Amino acid sequence: MLEITNLHVSVDGKEILRGIDLVVQAGEVHAVMGPNGSGKSTLAQVLAGRDSYTVSAGSVRYDGRDLFALSPEERAREGIFLAFQYPVEIPGVANIYLLKAALNAQRQHRGLPELDAVDFLALVRDQLKRVGMDEALLYRPVNQGFSGGEKKRNEILQMAVLQPKLAILDETDSGLDIDALKAVADGIEAMRRPDRAIILVTHYQRLLDYIVPNQVHVLAQGRIARSGGPELARELERRGYAWVEAAAAGTGAAA
Amino acid sequence: MGKPAVRLDELIDQDYRQGFSTMLETDTVPRGLGEDVIRLISAKKNEPEFMLDWRLRAYRHWLTMREPQWSTVRHPPIDYQDISYYSAPKSRGDGPRSLADVDPELLRTYEKLGVPLQERELLAGVAVDAVFDSVSVATTFKDKLAGLGIIFCSFSEAVQEHPELVRQYLGSVVPYSDNYFATLNSAVFSDGSFCYIPPGVRCPMELSTYFRINARNTGQFERTLIIADRGAYVSYLEGCTAPMRDENQLHAAVVELIALDDAQIKYATVQNWYPGDKDGKGGIYNFVTKRGDCRGANSRISWTQVETGSAITWKYPSVILQGDNAVGEFHSVALTNHYQQADTGTKMIHLGRNTKSTIISKGISAGHGHNAYRGLVRVAKSAEGARNYTQCDSLLLGDRCAAHTFPYIEVKNPTARVEHEASTSRIGEDQLFYCQSRGIAAEEAVAMIVNGFCKEVFKELPMEFAVEAQKLLGVSLEGSIA
Ligand SMILES: Nc1ncnc2c1ncn2[C@@H]1O[C@H](COP(=O)(O)OP(=O)(O)O)[C@@H](O)[C@H]1O
Ligand SMILES: [Mg+2]
Numbered sequence: 001m002l003e004i005t006n007l008h009v010s011v012d013g014k015e016i017l018r019g020i021d022l023v024v025q026a027g028e029v030h031a032v033m034g035p036n037g038s039g040k041s042t043l044a045q046v047l048a049g050r051d052s053y054t055v056s057a058g059s060v061r062y063d064g065r066d067l068f069a070l071s072p073e074e075r076a077r078e079g080i081f082l083a084f085q086y087p088v089e090i091p092g093v094a095n096i097y098l099l100k101a102a103l104n105a106q107r108q109h110r111g112l113p114e115l116d117a118v119d120f121l122a123l124v125r126d127q128l129k130r131v132g133m134d135e136a137l138l139y140r141p142v143n144q145g146f147s148g149g150e151k152k153r154n155e156i157l158q159m160a161v162l163q164p165k166l167a168i169l170d171e172t173d174s175g176l177d178i179d180a181l182k183a184v185a186d187g188i189e190a191m192r193r194p195d196r197a198i199i200l201v202t203h204y205q206r207l208l209d210y211i212v213p214n215q216v217h218v219l220a221q222g223r224i225a226r227s228g229g230p231e232l233a234r235e236l237e238r239r240g241y242a243w244v245e246a247a248a249a250g251t252g253a254a255a
Numbered sequence: 256m257g258k259p260a261v262r263l264d265e266l267i268d269q270d271y272r273q274g275f276s277t278m279l280e281t282d283t284v285p286r287g288l289g290e291d292v293i294r295l296i297s298a299k300k301n302e303p304e305f306m307l308d309w310r311l312r313a314y315r316h317w318l319t320m321r322e323p324q325w326s327t328v329r330h331p332p333i334d335y336q337d338i339s340y341y342s343a344p345k346s347r348g349d350g351p352r353s354l355a356d357v358d359p360e361l362l363r364t365y366e367k368l369g370v371p372l373q374e375r376e377l378l379a380g381v382a383v384d385a386v387f388d389s390v391s392v393a394t395t396f397k398d399k400l401a402g403l404g405i406i407f408c409s410f411s412e413a414v415q416e417h418p419e420l421v422r423q424y425l426g427s428v429v430p431y432s433d434n435y436f437a438t439l440n441s442a443v444f445s446d447g448s449f450c451y452i453p454p455g456v457r458c459p460m461e462l463s464t465y466f467r468i469n470a471r472n473t474g475q476f477e478r479t480l481i482i483a484d485r486g487a488y489v490s491y492l493e494g495c496t497a498p499m500r501d502e503n504q505l506h507a508a509v510v511e512l513i514a515l516d517d518a519q520i521k522y523a524t525v526q527n528w529y530p531g532d533k534d535g536k537g538g539i540y541n542f543v544t545k546r547g548d549c550r551g552a553n554s555r556i557s558w559t560q561v562e563t564g565s566a567i568t569w570k571y572p573s574v575i576l577q578g579d580n581a582v583g584e585f586h587s588v589a590l591t592n593h594y595q596q597a598d599t600g601t602k603m604i605h606l607g608r609n610t611k612s613t614i615i616s617k618g619i620s621a622g623h624g625h626n627a628y629r630g631l632v633r634v635a636k637s638a639e640g641a642r643n644y645t646q647c648d649s650l651l652l653g654d655r656c657a658a659h660t661f662p663y664i665e666v667k668n669p670t671a672r673v674e675h676e677a678s679t680s681r682i683g684e685d686q687l688f689y690c691q692s693r694g695i696a697a698e699e700a701v702a703m704i705v706n707g708f709c710k711e712v713f714k715e716l717p718m719e720f721a722v723e724a725q726k727l728l729g730v731s732l733e734g735s736i737a
Contacts, residue, residue: 073692
């Protein structure tokens with residue numbers, strides 16, 4: 001589904017991703033881990049189409065197409081969803097309004113009729129329950145005054161409503177108490193399907209206790225320093241990132 | 256390498272959708288200004304002596320005045336001798352008596368503008384006094400209103416039919432000597448709207464005026480006078496458009512509102528005069544004096560404005576809070592794009608006890624637009640317990656536009672409470688990207704974010720007007736996507 005080849009990305013002349021190779025198949029869950037500042041969010045944002053990053057080399061194919069030929073909204077309509085590490089506040093715009101505009105834009109792209117208010121509300125209420133989110137949040141301005149946990153749940157709600165093909169979740173587990181973590185994890189796990197791929201960006205093993213990934217990748221110094229199965233995450237939990245970073249520095253120097 | 260995502264500055268081009276002009280036979284006075292022109296206007300309108308006197312006093316005073324220079328707006332000098340001060344569509348006979356008498360071409364123009372002149376649209380509850388250039392061509396729903404004792408007619412008609420009311424109230428809020436543009440208006444104004452709500456009557460529908468500048472090289476100087484007698488209520492809507500012209504046109508209107516004891520007036524404007532093209536050529540110069548007088552105790556006046564048009568907007572709808580417990584409100588959205596300039600705000604003059612005022616101003620600047628909020632809150636010594644709350648927010652789109660805030664606060668009574676909050680933000684690329692990453696097109700996302708920013712003001716508008724205002728902002732910010 002997603003094929004990243006030798007991806008180099010810089011911002012303000014500083015190279016952040018220095019040759020990422022990653023293949024994600026439909027039905028798989030990949031965890032991307034790594035220390036702060038290693039480039040996890042950069043990777044996630046570049047995949048979603050953020051233009052403040054410069055792609056200096058490499059390619060990304062999504063469903064066989066050149067991803068970089070698509071605008072951010074086209075990517076979304078083609079089924080890519082990014083749950084933001086820091087969800088953005090939009091004053092004065094009701095949460096439900098954004099959600100409805102998004103869903104209808106995507107449906108229109110797929111040649112489906114717009115959902116009317118009644119059907120839409122039924123769909124959203126159904127998903128709200130699964131995410132364990134208060135309905136009142138639908139009518140508040142997007143993310144404004146939401147607690148950290150509410151913001152993260154709101155991202156999961158959007159994902160559940162939009163039903164993407166490729167979901168990229170950027171530290172959706174950070175800053176959550178244990179109940180919220182469980183709710184968010186359940187929301188993600190419920191999305192797992194043979195025709196959908198999920199990339200989980202996370203710092204912590206604990207999310208992976210709920211969602212067992214097919215593969216774990218460790219990002220260090222702009223490269224995937226190590227890949228493995230779920231046991232790699234547990235090893236990281238024990239030993240920290242330092243040993244991977246040291247190894248990455250070693251190969252970096254050798255290259 | 257990657258396909259560049261949409262840039263904000265590409266989103267903020269616009270087309271002016273009301274930019275058609277109408278071919279009509281007009282009765283236009285030659286360019287130039289002098290006592291002879293004023294006498295001619297007054298004679299054409301068959302005015303009583305007191306009106307001509309008032310005009311002439313204004314004109315003589317105007318000759319002693321100079322154009323104000325204190326605002327932030329910049330424009331080439333205006334040649335007041337190069338303007339024609341009177342232009343009226345030539346109609347059969349003495350002016351239309353009903354819709355059937357109105358030039359069909361004119362009706363088509365209103366149709367394009369979406370003005371609901373036809374009976375079936377009237378059922379929607381809007382009574383329209385349409386001002387085409389300088390003469391009011393059709394006033395609808397008058398009979399129904401007359402049954403309640405409400406007078407809603409063109410200014411000219413009011414001068415003929417209700418001279419005592421005109422004489423009593425004209426200039427009582429904005430005197431002829433008030434300021435350069437208001438004084439000019441007093442001398443040469445040709446028509447406008449007049450409205451009187453008798454004691455205890457609640458006007459059962461929104462009253463509405465559409466102004467439209469059509470003829471070339473004509474300034475438009477209309478005058479609106481609204482009086483809500485004791486315990487009366489009226490909500491008034493004003494909408495404006497003007498066709499596209501290369502040259503700049505001057506518009507200097509005066510609006511006077513008077514609320515007596517326990518009366519309430521709501522006045523809403525959606526203004527989209529032609530703003531000039533994207534290089535700053537053409538467009539309306541809009542120098543307007545709007546002032547309300549809360550003359551009676553417990554009276555209430557609120558101004559709501561959505562300003563998206565004009566090359567230059569210079570406008571400070573104000574409230575004089577004379578009566579005890581009077582309430583004044585000002586809710587404003589002003590958008591400037593391309594080379595538009597807006598210097599707008601309000602004055603709240605607290606004279607009575609326990610008077611209250613609220614100011615909510617939302618300025619949006621895009622392109623090379625310049626947007627200034629200028630607001631005065633004055634609490635006189637007599638205004639025991641006065642309160643004001645001011646909130647002034649600016650939103651910038653792109654990095655070539657500017658926003659300024661000039662709050663003036665003068666408090667002479669120690670019991671007064673005056674609060675002021677201000678913020679400036681830039682439409683975040685991150686907000687835009689967030690919406691796009693959900694599948695929403697960049698243009699739609701900008702409109703959504705801007706509308707969200709303006710929400711507090713839009714909720715003050717009557718429903719249909721709020722929808723219109725939202726669309727207008729969308730159109731005003733519309734542009735090409737690479
Ligand atoms: N817009 C930006 N401008 C400058 N530096 C940035 C920007 N975005 C990210 N960076 C830098 O890129 C590096 C990687 O950041 P990020 O992708 O957010 O890491 P992670 O998500 O793994 O913590 C950091 O050093 C960060 O400071
Ligand atoms: Mg991050």
